[in-house]
Amino acid sequence: MTGSAEPALLLRGVTVRFGERTALQDVDLEVPRGQFVALTGPNGSGKTTLLRAALGFLTPQAGSVQLFGNEVGRLSIAERARRVAWVPQEESPRENAPLLDYVLYGRYAHLGWLQGETARDREAAVRALRSVGLEERAGDGVLSVSGGEKQRAILARALAQEAPLVLLDEPTSHLDIAHQLDFLSRVRGLSRERGVTIVAALHDLNLAAQFSDRIVVLSRGRRVADGAPADVLSEELLARVWGVVADLRRDPRTGVPYLLPHQLVRPASSPPGTFLEKGPVHVVGGGGSGAPYLRALSEAGYRVTVGALHLLDSDLETAESLGALTAVEVPFAPIGDEVRERLRTLLEAATAIVVAPFPVGPSNLPNLEEVRRLLGRVPIFLIRRAPGTEWDFAGGKARAIEGELRDGGAREVVGVAEMLAALAATPVASTPQ
Amino acid sequence: MVTPPPRIARASGRRPWVLGLLLALLGVGVFFSPILGTVAVSPETVLKILLHQASGGTLFSDPCAGGSVPASGCAGLIEIVWDARLSEIMLAVVVGAGLGISGGTLQGVFRNPLADPFLLGISSGGTLGAAVVVVFRIGVSEQNLVLPLFAFVGAIGTGVVILIAARSRFGSVETLLLTGVALSSFLSAVLALLLLYSPTGSLQVDFWLLGNLGSLDWTQDGIAFGVVLVAGTLLATYGRELNLLQLGPDVAQSLGVDSRKVRVRLLLLASVTTAAAVAFTGIIGFVGLVSPHVVRRIAGSDYRIVLPGAALVGGGFLLAARDLSLIAFPGTLLPIGIFTSFAGAPFFAYLLFRRRGASTMGVP
Numbered sequence: 001m002t003g004s005a006e007p008a009l010l011l012r013g014v015t016v017r018f019g020e021r022t023a024l025q026d027v028d029l030e031v032p033r034g035q036f037v038a039l040t041g042p043n044g045s046g047k048t049t050l051l052r053a054a055l056g057f058l059t060p061q062a063g064s065v066q067l068f069g070n071e072v073g074r075l076s077i078a079e080r081a082r083r084v085a086w087v088p089q090e091e092s093p094r095e096n097a098p099l100l101d102y103v104l105y106g107r108y109a110h111l112g113w114l115q116g117e118t119a120r121d122r123e124a125a126v127r128a129l130r131s132v133g134l135e136e137r138a139g140d141g142v143l144s145v146s147g148g149e150k151q152r153a154i155l156a157r158a159l160a161q162e163a164p165l166v167l168l169d170e171p172t173s174h175l176d177i178a179h180q181l182d183f184l185s186r187v188r189g190l191s192r193e194r195g196v197t198i199v200a201a202l203h204d205l206n207l208a209a210q211f212s213d214r215i216v217v218l219s220r221g222r223r224v225a226d227g228a229p230a231d232v233l234s235e236e237l238l239a240r241v242w243g244v245v246a247d248l249r250r251d252p253r254t255g256v257p258y259l260l261p262h263q264l265v266r267p268a269s270s271p272p273g274t275f276l277e278k279g280p281v282h283v284v285g286g287g288g289s290g291a292p293y294l295r296a297l298s299e300a301g302y303r304v305t306v307g308a309l310h311l312l313d314s315d316l317e318t319a320e321s322l323g324a325l326t327a328v329e330v331p332f333a334p335i336g337d338e339v340r341e342r343l344r345t346l347l348e349a350a351t352a353i354v355v356a357p358f359p360v361g362p363s364n365l366p367n368l369e370e371v372r373r374l375l376g377r378v379p380i381f382l383i384r385r386a387p388g389t390e391w392d393f394a395g396g397k398a399r400a401i402e403g404e405l406r407d408g409g410a411r412e413v414v415g416v417a418e419m420l421a422a423l424a425a426t427p428v429a430s431t432p433q
Numbered sequence: 434m435v436t437p438p439p440r441i442a443r444a445s446g447r448r449p450w451v452l453g454l455l456l457a458l459l460g461v462g463v464f465f466s467p468i469l470g471t472v473a474v475s476p477e478t479v480l481k482i483l484l485h486q487a488s489g490g491t492l493f494s495d496p497c498a499g500g501s502v503p504a505s506g507c508a509g510l511i512e513i514v515w516d517a518r519l520s521e522i523m524l525a526v527v528v529g530a531g532l533g534i535s536g537g538t539l540q541g542v543f544r545n546p547l548a549d550p551f552l553l554g555i556s557s558g559g560t561l562g563a564a565v566v567v568v569f570r571i572g573v574s575e576q577n578l579v580l581p582l583f584a585f586v587g588a589i590g591t592g593v594v595i596l597i598a599a600r601s602r603f604g605s606v607e608t609l610l611l612t613g614v615a616l617s618s619f620l621s622a623v624l625a626l627l628l629l630y631s632p633t634g635s636l637q638v639d640f641w642l643l644g645n646l647g648s649l650d651w652t653q654d655g656i657a658f659g660v661v662l663v664a665g666t667l668l669a670t671y672g673r674e675l676n677l678l679q680l681g682p683d684v685a686q687s688l689g690v691d692s693r694k695v696r697v698r699l700l701l702l703a704s705v706t707t708a709a710a711v712a713f714t715g716i717i718g719f720v721g722l723v724s725p726h727v728v729r730r731i732a733g734s735d736y737r738i739v740l741p742g743a744a745l746v747g748g749g750f751l752l753a754a755r756d757l758s759l760i761a762f763p764g765t766l767l768p769i770g771i772f773t774s775f776a777g778a779p780f781f782a783y784l785l786f787r788r789r790g791a792s793t794m795g796v797p
Binding site: 080086088092096108111113114161 | 447673676680686
């Protein structure tokens with residue numbers, strides 16, 4: 001149909017807008033034949049839109065989309081179906097067709113008007129069922145098989161379609177881990193054995209790294225990273241694109257990178273470009289002193305982290321009711337190394353630190369010591385204490401540290417409103433470490 | 434490549450032979466139904482007349498011999514059996530078939546088991562067209578054709594409005610359904626207003642609303658038969674596309690179906706078929722709703738079977754309604770719409786409650 005030099009899928013300067021919202025912005029992408037590309041990115045980054053543009057479901061406002069060298073909009077719908085097959089995230093069939101019939105639906109684009117399915121079509125369908133391990137279930141209704149089997153049946157239908165390019169949109173999001181592995185192994189097998197080109201939107205980065213030849217990362221409608229999994233996946237990428245702190249490891253057997261995400265550095269729902277998206281605010285408090293600030297921050301849309309606190313502290317109750325990450329020590333004990341480590345992680349992930357007017361004794365003095373470590377790296381706000389109350393029970397050490405903080409640039413604020421105003425006015429440094 | 438074992442070939446949940454059975458049953462029904470009528474004619478004479486007429490007069494040269502012959506002579510009996518009864522029967526079959534296949538189509542297009550030909554406001558449009566003729570006394574001398582013509586135009590006009598909505602960018606299935614419901618209410622309001630100013634017309638319109646097979650002739654049959662046959666045959670060729678549309682318009686398109694174009698065509702054809710059916714008989718409820726479900730239960734849910742099957746079941750349903758009405762109330766032919774609703778509503782409830790998981794169209 002076209003010269004073999006043409007890429008399976010080619011996007012040039014593709015821009016798609018839905019009203020005010022830009023779903024894809026000037027995206028270029030070239031997928032050579034036979035490649036398995038994992039398309040990934042946060043929710044709303046444009047993965048599905050890209051696939052829909054490639055299928056010709058929507059017409060980009062700008063740019064061109066080509067399938068094997070031809071503009072998708074110029075191909076007839078049947079011709080598109082002969083070139084590209086689609087495996088949607090979920091399909092809800094309304095009729096309990098037997099799996100064999102369901103897979104035979106994939107032959108539609110190969111049949112003439114009123115032409116019945118021939119032996120060749122049935123062979124293609126049976127072969128497709130066999131290659132997804134469902135040959136024995138050919139007579140079972142599609143509504144009566146399990147979710148994993150249904151997804152495999154959809155894959156078989158795409159195979160029966162005999163299109164050289166298969167697009168998959170989150171095909172494993174409704175499957176358990178065993179079925180995810182099974183499904184993606186089969187997809188990779190197709191790509192290896194039959195030379196089928198695969199573009200799969202995948203949320204799971206570890207699965208993407210394990211199965212694909214290439215990972216393309218979208219963020220807010222733009223292509224922000226592209227390359228072999230080992231080159232693309234990094235802690236920096238995860239923090240930047242997903243706002244997640246993760247450890248990157250490598251599978252010692254295969255060298256495939258995998259990620260251990262462990263916390264959010266910003267609320268997933270914050271609007272882009274605001275202070276909010278840059279990270280959580282850490283509150284150091286205790287004995288109820290932190291509660292009003294925690295609540296105010298949470299209501300203003302900040303994600304908060306808290307600690308270290310002792311178990312049974314009323315601030316802890318507040319923190320937990322707000323769903324905040326916390327560092328917690330057993331009652332009355334001094335803050336131990338493990339909790340201190342946890343506190344350090346929370347403080348380092350924060351884009352601002354608020355020190356509530358809490359009473360400081362030897363057991364919770366490490367809170368101030370840890371805050372001091374970040375002086376000059378993160379904006380620190382000290383809530384002014386009520387005059388005349390005794391609060392330093394650590395023999396003057398606490399007062400000394402607070403003095404150091406003030407001298408080192410920590411800003412003293414009075415009350416909730418001033419804290420919020422000061423936070424909102426604070427320019428944001430680059431991505432937290 | 435190994436040929437698939439026959440087990441797989443058989444397992445495909447489609448029972449096309451049921452269509453043959455339905456066709457045979459319908460044929461038997463059509464043949465014996467003329468026995469029933471508002472005037473008593475012996476079954477033997479009826480069958481002789483049928484064979485006499487069907488064979489062009491070669492069989493039973495005197496079909497009335499041996500039976501009681503009225504004052505009008507054998508020709509009068511032939512007129513009763515052949516012209517009145519058989520044309521009435523054929524119209525019942527054609528209208529039922531049209532409603533059945535339209536119902537099956539619309540349930541498929543809307544992916545909704547409760548869709549039927551009247552859902553889109555097509556019936557209200559037809560009623561309004563008929564009411565205009567009655568209230569404004571248009572073409573009184575030719576009312577047998579003028580009224581159906583106006584009803585047809587009213588029904589098609591409504592269908593066209595729906596089609597315009599379907600072609601628009603916002604033509605989702607939900608939009609279409611709601612457009613139909615809104616149109617239906619609007620047209621009913623216009624109808625009510627019209628009847629307010631012509632109380633004498635309302636009885637005649639009421640009669641039309643109930644659906645009836647009376648006062649017919651072969652011309653009406655011919656027109657209805659022609660339109661339903663052409664539009665219905667075209668509809669029946671879209672079984673495969675309807676199967677694919679059940680997966681959703683996007684999936685269907687990815688498999689090669691031009692979903693929007695096919696949907697518009699199907700709506701147009703279903704509107705024409707329904708309009709042709711209701712134009713001559715008025716509103717006949719439940720046939721379009723129930724017939725496709727009956728076929729699904731007995732022959733599987735493949736639309737290549739459901740569409741022709743729904744036509745056969747619909748024709749049979751209306752014919753049976755006519756016959757049962759004559760058996761239950763000998764001597765009078767009730768407005769047929771009353772009878773189909775009486776029989777159809779409980780039957781439909783029975784179908785729904787008997788439905789099991791393996792059944793169709795996701796009705797809980």
